[in-house]
Amino acid sequence: MSVRSSDLTERGQALDERGPGPVTVVLSVNGTERSLEIEPRVSLLDALREHLDLTGAKKGCDQGTCGTCTVWVDGNRVLSCLTLALTCEGHEVTTVEGLADGEELHAMQRAFIAEDAFQCGFCTPGQIMSAVALLKEGHAHDDAEIKEWMSGNICRCAAYPHIRAAIRAVRDEAQ
Amino acid sequence: MTTIAPAIGQSLDRVDGRAKVTGSARYFAETPIPGISYAVLVGSRIANGRITGIDAGDARAEEGVLAVLTHENLPSIAEQPPLIPSLGGTAAPGQTFFPMQDDVVHYAGQHIAIVVADTLERAQYAASLIRVSYEERPPLVTLDQGRDQAYVPDRVFGGWLPGRVSRGDIETGLAAADVRVDTTFSYAANNHNPLEPSGTTAEWDGDEVLLHDATQGVNATQITVARQLGIPLSKIRVIGHYVGGSFGSKAMIHDHAALAALAAREVGRPVKLVLTREQMFTSVGHREEQEQRITLGATRDGRLTGIRHHKLSPTSHFDDWAEPSLGVSPEIYGCPNFDGVYRIFRANTMTPTFMRAPGEASGMFALECAMDELAGELGMDPIELRERNLSAVSPSSGRPWSSSGLLECYRRGAERFGWEGRDPRPGRRREGNWLIGTGMASAGYPVVLPPNPQRARARMYADGTAVVQAATPDFGTGVATVMTQVAADALGMSLDRCRFENGDTDLPNIAAAVGSAGSGMISAAVHSAATALRNQLIAQATGDSNSPLYGADPVDVVVQDGVMTAGTARESYAELLQRDVQPDAEATGTWSPPGGDPGYGMMTFGAQFAEVAVDAELGLVRVRRLTGAFAPGRVLNPKLARSQLMGGMLWGLGQALLEANHMHPRTGRWAGASLGEYLVAVNADAPDVDVELVEVEDSVVNPLGVKGVGEIGQVGVAAAIANAVHHATGRRVRKLPIAIEDLL
Numbered sequence: 001m002s003v004r005s006s007d008l009t010e011r012g013q014a015l016d017e018r019g020p021g022p023v024t025v026v027l028s029v030n031g032t033e034r035s036l037e038i039e040p041r042v043s044l045l046d047a048l049r050e051h052l053d054l055t056g057a058k059k060g061c062d063q064g065t066c067g068t069c070t071v072w073v074d075g076n077r078v079l080s081c082l083t084l085a086l087t088c089e090g091h092e093v094t095t096v097e098g099l100a101d102g103e104e105l106h107a108m109q110r111a112f113i114a115e116d117a118f119q120c121g122f123c124t125p126g127q128i129m130s131a132v133a134l135l136k137e138g139h140a141h142d143d144a145e146i147k148e149w150m151s152g153n154i155c156r157c158a159a160y161p162h163i164r165a166a167i168r169a170v171r172d173e174a175q
Numbered sequence: 176m177t178t179i180a181p182a183i184g185q186s187l188d189r190v191d192g193r194a195k196v197t198g199s200a201r202y203f204a205e206t207p208i209p210g211i212s213y214a215v216l217v218g219s220r221i222a223n224g225r226i227t228g229i230d231a232g233d234a235r236a237e238e239g240v241l242a243v244l245t246h247e248n249l250p251s252i253a254e255q256p257p258l259i260p261s262l263g264g265t266a267a268p269g270q271t272f273f274p275m276q277d278d279v280v281h282y283a284g285q286h287i288a289i290v291v292a293d294t295l296e297r298a299q300y301a302a303s304l305i306r307v308s309y310e311e312r313p314p315l316v317t318l319d320q321g322r323d324q325a326y327v328p329d330r331v332f333g334g335w336l337p338g339r340v341s342r343g344d345i346e347t348g349l350a351a352a353d354v355r356v357d358t359t360f361s362y363a364a365n366n367h368n369p370l371e372p373s374g375t376t377a378e379w380d381g382d383e384v385l386l387h388d389a390t391q392g393v394n395a396t397q398i399t400v401a402r403q404l405g406i407p408l409s410k411i412r413v414i415g416h417y418v419g420g421s422f423g424s425k426a427m428i429h430d431h432a433a434l435a436a437l438a439a440r441e442v443g444r445p446v447k448l449v450l451t452r453e454q455m456f457t458s459v460g461h462r463e464e465q466e467q468r469i470t471l472g473a474t475r476d477g478r479l480t481g482i483r484h485h486k487l488s489p490t491s492h493f494d495d496w497a498e499p500s501l502g503v504s505p506e507i508y509g510c511p512n513f514d515g516v517y518r519i520f521r522a523n524t525m526t527p528t529f530m531r532a533p534g535e536a537s538g539m540f541a542l543e544c545a546m547d548e549l550a551g552e553l554g555m556d557p558i559e560l561r562e563r564n565l566s567a568v569s570p571s572s573g574r575p576w577s578s579s580g581l582l583e584c585y586r587r588g589a590e591r592f593g594w595e596g597r598d599p600r601p602g603r604r605r606e607g608n609w610l611i612g613t614g615m616a617s618a619g620y621p622v623v624l625p626p627n628p629q630r631a632r633a634r635m636y637a638d639g640t641a642v643v644q645a646a647t648p649d650f651g652t653g654v655a656t657v658m659t660q661v662a663a664d665a666l667g668m669s670l671d672r673c674r675f676e677n678g679d680t681d682l683p684n685i686a687a688a689v690g691s692a693g694s695g696m697i698s699a700a701v702h703s704a705a706t707a708l709r710n711q712l713i714a715q716a717t718g719d720s721n722s723p724l725y726g727a728d729p730v731d732v733v734v735q736d737g738v739m740t741a742g743t744a745r746e747s748y749a750e751l752l753q754r755d756v757q758p759d760a761e762a763t764g765t766w767s768p769p770g771g772d773p774g775y776g777m778m779t780f781g782a783q784f785a786e787v788a789v790d791a792e793l794g795l796v797r798v799r800r801l802t803g804a805f806a807p808g809r810v811l812n813p814k815l816a817r818s819q820l821m822g823g824m825l826w827g828l829g830q831a832l833l834e835a836n837h838m839h840p841r842t843g844r845w846a847g848a849s850l851g852e853y854l855v856a857v858n859a860d861a862p863d864v865d866v867e868l869v870e871v872e873d874s875v876v877n878p879l880g881v882k883g884v885g886e887i888g889q890v891g892v893a894a895a896i897a898n899a900v901h902h903a904t905g906r907r908v909r910k911l912p913i914a915i916e917d918l919l
Contacts, residue, residue: 039294039296041296042294042296046295046296049205050294050295053207054198055198055201055202055204055205056197056198056199057198058202058370058371058419059204059372059449060370060371060372060419060452060850061452061849061850062451062452063452063849063850063851065452065849065850065851066370066452066850068370095198096196096197096198097197097198097199099197100197105193105196105197109193109196109197112192112196113188113189113192113193113196114188116188116189116814116815116817116818118192118195118196118651119420119651119652119653119818119819119822120369120370120371120417120418120419120420120650120651121191121194121195121196121200121417121419121651122202122369122370122371122419122420123370123419124195124196125196125198128196146858147858147859147861148858148859150858151857151858151859152857153858154370154850154855154857155370155858156368156369156370156420156422156855157420157651157818157822158821158822158825158826158829158856158861159818159821159822160825160856160857160858160861161821161861161862161863161864162818162821163858164858
């Protein structure tokens with residue numbers, strides 16, 4: 001059933017019908033407005049990686065099962081492989097490239113290095129975006145909670161105990 | 176004699192840590208290439224039969240589509256070289272078969288078409304429009320379907336190992352036993368699933384091609400693709416700096432690398448080809464489904480009199496492949512009689528391949544579970560049984576071990592784990608609804624040497640900073656970090672003035688880093704190059720009448736922080752080069768592995784301990800803690816070594832409880848070809864892991880005595896967990912993975 005009514009969408013104003021050919025999409029990524037010419041079917045992940053040269057978010061499965069593509073939309077963690085870029089207009093997208101303050105790494109990035117919370121590094125941007133969000137969400141009170149709420153991000157090198165150590169270190173530093 | 180200088184042995188953070196946590200580390204698919212186009216592979220729906228027609232009309236008509244290539248129009252390859260493990264330094268295709276050369280389908284997912292378009296979305300959509308008709312025959316894929324057709328091959332594992340291994344007389348040995356254990360173990364197939372899918376970008380410039388590849392060896396990619404395309408090695412360059420995990424899936428050079436190059440040549444544009452997650456199950460090999468039968472014989476006092484170890488597994492139509500599951504069982508215990516036989520049968524599968532601890536992880540599950548049963552039969556502590564069968568020499572060759580440390584691993588592992596005082600009776604410990612058990616197992620992994628010389632290059636600049644180079648990629652091992660440490664020590668410099676550059680065939684040749692051989696062979700080459708450069712600079716100074724070191728005996732010169740000193744005379748590398756108006760100095764180093772019979776048995780040893788809790792009603796197994804003690808020779812960087820060993824141990828947990836794939840007997844396809852269906856350990860599965868390093872000196876394996884940590888961590892873990900499950904519940908589960916239904 002096709003219903004086009006702005007008051008039926010949960011996120012506010014319904015989007016105009018655009019496409020299927022390339023259309024102009026304006027995204028705010030890491031605080032900067034970027035304009036792209038993309039087809040509406042382009043995922044946020046592919047828009048970032050193939051069109052904006054922001055390759056920090058990774059494509060591990062393109063099916064929402066691995067978590068390597070985790071970014072924030074308006075501060076909430078989302079799987080960018082299952083998010084259409086077009087739907088992010090008017091929202092703030094943050095990727096791992098936007099986490100550090102210039103040369104100054106985010107505390108979580110420092111903790112990942114100090115705890116050796118990665119090996120190949122491919123899942124690391126997604127892990128870090130999840131880990132920072134996890135603390136904000138208040139889901140890091142103990143290891144059992146961290147384990148549960150970090151299980152959407154697979155690390156095939158299995159650095160999990162060190163990922164937990166990094167999260168604990170940042171949590172405890174903040175208290 | 177190698178002196179140990181300050182950097183080696185330090186727990187340094189990874190030198191590429193900043194790149195990896197900020198997202199600036201570029202993996203193969205992330206190099207911006209102007210005019211890039213996108214290739215998407217189409218796999219066969221059927222597992223056995225013939226393609227009778229491919230209708231690509233709709234696909235070709237789609238906007239942005241540049242080419243649709245099938246067996247009907249793809250240019251033939253020059254040749255498909257035989258399968259030889261990539262450590263060999265020759266062409267190393269994953270199988271002796273190259274797709275899209277004819278209409279025959281040997282296995283499901285076999286690549287049958289490539290679509291190239293100007294955007295990824297257009298290529299993906301066009302690929303979905305291709306209609307293929309088949310003449311389908313029933314597939315043969317499972318052990319039960321092929322069991323009757325099994326044969327004993329002359330050689331397995333790319334021709335590197337015999338199909339039958341024996342010593343003494345097994346019948347006599349088993350007849351002499353007071354106690355016998357005879358058990359059969361079954362194993363689901365496993366898929367590597369590194370999080371970075373395999374793939375290749377190809378960019379032609381005239382008759383030269385540049386590949387960016389996800390590979391364990393850029394040279395292996397170069398040599399393999401050059402042979403397949405029939406082009407000179409000098410015309411192909413391969414770059415692969417960062418690789419997002421491999422675990423063996425990128426150890427051999429699978430067909431997508433050459434297909435990307437062929438597609439790029441056809442469309443006259445650079446092409447990026449990235450496998451989908453689903454294609455990762457059908458394009459890069461796997462650990463084969465298998466069955467292993469072990470018979471142990473022992474005297475009443477626990478001495479082994481015979482070990483019989485037979486394996487049955489499917490291989491492809493093209494290669495006699497079986498992972499070497501019978502490699503450690505004849506070596507780890509002193510036993511005069513051994514009989515090992517591989518039996519394989521042809522099936523509708525691609526050739527299986529290396530997967531972390533290939534053979535050791537599966538073979539030692541069987542042996543170490545059987546040893547636990549034997550300990551039970553004998554009423555003997557499992558560690559005591561193993562200690563009684565320790566061998567001071569390699570049992571197969573009679574040669575002494577180049578180094579061992581196994582006894583120390585048992586003792587220190589047991590102490591850290593708290594093994595002493597364990598009540599051996601099963602089902603005695605209960606906490607609420609959880610049955611608690613503990614188990615242990617031995618670990619062994621062969622020290623594998625490359626057959627060819629390994630090279631590296633060191634360059635000192637006139638400002639006193641150095642760059643050391645070798646072709647190897649970094650797929651998570653930390654090679655860039657530890658080689659910086661090795662180079663700094665050999666040059667007598669501080670770490671921050673030394674940089675390791677890698678991942679490019681324009682750099683000196685290194686064999687693919689497989690078989691846990693990477694740190695040993697690369698450190699040998701880097702050490703050799705850096706030492707050669709240091710000696711060259713010392714000779715230059717002592718022979719230079721303008722140098723304060725003039726006339727000093729080069730052997731008396733020591734170097735620290737880049738300053739050469741002999742008695743009171745001092746001169747830095749930088750001062751020497753600047754005075755001589757020399758922008759830099761350079762040396763190449765070569766390490767030639769000992770060929771032939773080194774005169775020693777060479778193996779890395781360890782001991783694994785596990786504590787599990789099993790829900791008494793639901794059969795749910797939770798691993799509460801793991802302890803592993805390992806003796807990997809010299810440890811170049813304990814922090815990184817522990818991480819890799821921990822990762823291996825958690826792979827063992829996945830092998831024990833989670834990782835399973837099955838071929839459907841009717842469709843011939845994998846039952847689970849996604850990370851939603853093929854389960855790997857996630858954070859919630861992973862307990863804290865305790866890793867103990869038992870350093871042993873080894874002057875045989877390579878100049879620095881490094882035996883490697885990539886795989887030994889996984890060996891034995893599944894057995895320790897299964898033995899702990901038995902201890903908790905009294906039930907022997909002789910299959911992997913152990914599932915809830917096995918314990919209900």
